[in-house]
Amino acid sequence: MQRVGSGKEAGIITAAEDDHAIVVDCTGLTITPAVVDTVALAAGRGQRSEYVATLAPGNTSDFLVLPDGLAADVPSAVATLLTRPEQVRALVAAGRPVRWSGADVPGRATAPEAGVPATGDLTGGPRIGTWTDRNGFLHQELTADGRYDETRGGRPHAYQGRYWIDGDRIDYRDDLGFWAYGEFRDDELHHAGYVMKLR
Known part of the structure; x- marks a missing residue:
């Protein structure tokens, strides 16, 4: 997490002279990752390109901007997003x-209905x-x-929860409360460092 300065409301500026980059003024607020990559924190990823949702330069980031009092740590900041989203000054995904x-x-996509994949009825679909x-360690049934x-x-049942598919991306919301994601590449599913095939 990062606390920045004091005394101002968050502001958003489109800097046209800088390739339309979004500049967020977070003076007096706290910036925290919206997704925590516990594998990376435990030194389980060797390259920056393997990191998920970090604020490292070059990575596409998911982060929250909150008043300091609602962001004592990352879990409380994420809890604020889920339980009091009106208190979130900014969410960048x-x-x-x-x-x-x-x-x-305005114009943002709406969240999918709970328990229903974003692609609609997947009965008999190619990803079900x-x-x-390849080692038979991980079996993930969709x-x-x-x-x-x-x-x-x-x-068995090491992790269970809901998932949503949007294009080639799959997002998971585990029943324990954490989020994860994966990516379909041709006939493979890449998730948490594993490469899986439909058997």
Whole structure:
């Protein structure tokens, strides 16, 4: 997290002379990642390109801007987004602002209905079924009702929750409360350092 200065409301400026970059004035506020990559924090990723949702230069970032009192640490900041989104001064996702001053940015996509994949009815779709990594350690079953169920290292139901597919990206919301994501590349599903194929 990063606290910046004091005394001003957040402001957003489009700097046309700088390739239309978005400049966010966060004076007196706290900036915190909206997604926490615990694998990276535990030194489980060796290259910057492998990091998820970090604020490192060159990465497309997801971050929150909150009043200091609502961002004592990353979990409390993320909890504020989920329980009191009107208190969020800014939410930037994949490098684009999606919430600003407690309201959705005009024209932003609406969140998918809980438990329903963004692509609609996936019954019999090409991505429904059980995905398995080449060593057989990870088995991830995607069902047509928008649920996933993972077996890891022979431990059934290690992780379970909802998922949403948008193009080649898949987002997971685990029943334990954390978020994760993956990417479909041709006939492979890349997730958390694993490469899986539909079996």
